[in-house]
Amino acid sequence: GESVGLHLPTLSVQEGDNSIINCAYSNSASDYFIWYKQESGKGPQFIIDIRSNMDKRQGQRVTVLLNKTVKHLSLQIAATQPGDSAVYFCAETSLGGAQKLVFGQGTRLTINP
Amino acid sequence: NAGVMQNPRHLVRRRGQEARLRCSPMKGHSHVYWYRQLPEEGLKFMVYLQKENIIDESGMPKERFSAEFPKEGPSILRIQQVVRGDSAAYFCASSSLQGGDTQYFGPGTRLTVL
Numbered sequence: 001g002e003s004v005g006l007h008l009p010t011l012s013v014q015e016g017d018n019s020i021i022n023c024a025y026s027n028s029a030s031d032y033f034i035w036y037k038q039e040s041g042k043g044p045q046f047i048i049d050i051r052s053n054m055d056k057r058q059g060q061r062v063t064v065l066l067n068k069t070v071k072h073l074s075l076q077i078a079a080t081q082p083g084d085s086a087v088y089f090c091a092e093t094s095l096g097g098a099q100k101l102v103f104g105q106g107t108r109l110t111i112n113p
Numbered sequence: 114n115a116g117v118m119q120n121p122r123h124l125v126r127r128r129g130q131e132a133r134l135r136c137s138p139m140k141g142h143s144h145v146y147w148y149r150q151l152p153e154e155g156l157k158f159m160v161y162l163q164k165e166n167i168i169d170e171s172g173m174p175k176e177r178f179s180a181e182f183p184k185e186g187p188s189i190l191r192i193q194q195v196v197r198g199d200s201a202a203y204f205c206a207s208s209s210l211q212g213g214d215t216q217y218f219g220p221g222t223r224l225t226v227l
Binding site: 034036045099100101102 | 218
């Protein structure tokens with residue numbers, strides 16, 4: 001289940017199950033959103049992105065949903081694998097400006113065998 | 114196609130010393146961003162550079178920190194007179210407008226100040 005610890009929120013799922021990671025973004029002017037995966041000791045790795053003129057985008061085993069009305073973003077990972085264990089960050093930016101990314105808090109996903 | 118490269122991967126400095134972090138963007142990318150990450154936190158924007166220009170440094174501390182991206186060579190993030198609070202992971206990302214706006218990150222430099 002999902003819980004908030006002292007630091008990062010955590011989500012534990014069984015291998016093979018689907019997982020959903022949620023993110024509330026802060027700036028209604030943001031029009032470009034990205035999900036990154038960060039494994040321990042590594043840099044963020046691009047997973048999938050979505051622009052504000054879309055509400056859904058699918059990749060390989062991943063789907064991003066965007067709800068601009070409530071400023072909510074979610075990442076769905078299908079058929080999770082042990083290699084999916086990592087911290088997942090959403091990031092937002094405005095394409096018209098400097099495009100500096102504003103990162104969310106992050107969620108630690110743990111896949112149980 | 115090599116990704117974003119950063120060096121050193123780990124850097125240890127004593128208080129008062131200088132730290133120089135290097136970033137080579139992906140081939141064809143002319144936009145470089147620096148971010149700082151404290152343990153168990155998300156990345157925080159520091160500075161955005163294009164070749165020979167600082168475009169946005171709104172996330173940089175006013176003192177001791179500077180960044181450059183010269184015409185030739187890597188981007189450099191320089192921290193003078195380091196303090197323990199500077200200990201963090203520093204990540205560089207690069208992007209190319211022609212390739213879309215996605216920022217691709219390097220492996221980071223982990224700075225430890227003793």
